[in-house]
Amino acid sequence: MHSLDAGCGSGTATLALREALLSRGLSPGLMRGFDLTPKMLERFSGNLLAHEIEGVDLFQADILHLEELPDGWNNFDLIVSAAMLEYLPRERMVEALSGLRSLLKESGSLLLFITRQNWLMSLLVGKWWSAELYGAAELEQYFRLAGFTTVTFTKFPFPYKHLSLWGHIIEAK
Template sequence: MNPVDLYSSRVATYTRFVNVVRYPQGIRAYFLRASWLRSGLHVLDAGCGTGFATLALRDALLKRRMVPGSFHAFDLTPAMIDRFRATLHKRAITDVELTQADVLESEALPAEWTNYDLIISASMFEYLPPHRVSEGFQRLRSRLNEGGRFVLFITRRNWLTRPLIGQWWQANLYSKKELKEALYKAGFTSLTVSRFPIQYRWLSLWGFVIEATT
């Protein structure tokens, strides 16, 4: 099953799944402690899904008394975008602009979607063909401004994720070495592999958090 069909049929299941493992809360906690977080960031969420990463970042900014800047977000699956748009409407959030797009066809994004201070991506790159992952990273890197930062949340390959994410969610899984090689190939020159905060330590068993800059 291709990713669009998979996630179109499992939107509600996916929402319950990420909430049960407290993935959005873990991402929010990660941003709450980020030393580089500041007001006015121009942000792109690549593969936004139902929007939990964008909302986690926005909540972290507000919690730290910082002013959210402009947010853009795209996803391949219309059903996920519809769920995200409904959440934005319910929360009366008007500073997030959404569109449907494929990271491997990023020229389809609006021309003004560029020069980002921060690009985030959570649980999207697992669904690219493995031989095109580096290309996806490069396409996002080209949209960062000078000094911009890319933060990647991605599933690691281990005994837990093979059945739970690899099989059930039909995702590709990666080692730290493979991801670092793909990011360097995409043109990033500085990488930091981090963990989720201690109160969400089980998420570090699930996946990696990698910050990349040029």
């Protein structure tokens, strides 16, 4: 599997994906991640060194300038993005999703974790972190405008059901 963590931060999503694949006897393959913040990439690199993990390439990049990614950073089977797109201006969401779609294989999937619009998240994430919050219908519209034909919303599994109050899980193809 060829995967990308868009807005990888300190590597939580990449490391969780890697562990999930290994626990199922599958090879993680080449994993890549980009983030806008050099400090987060340093932290991720430190996590990789501390756990002696190889096969993860990192790059500093902006979601709105994906053309700056290195050559070969395309044709991904899976792109994961967690808690990053809500920090973009709302009017740039379709642009960002279109950019990510352009990096997928035709059969690839985008797995997005994003903050849900509700009163609690408005207080905690919207006000505190100045993030955009989204309803399911609005997100589905953005995905369709970005060229995705299949958009599926799922819930967090037990024992993480409480996280459904925080956000949406969306798989798009």
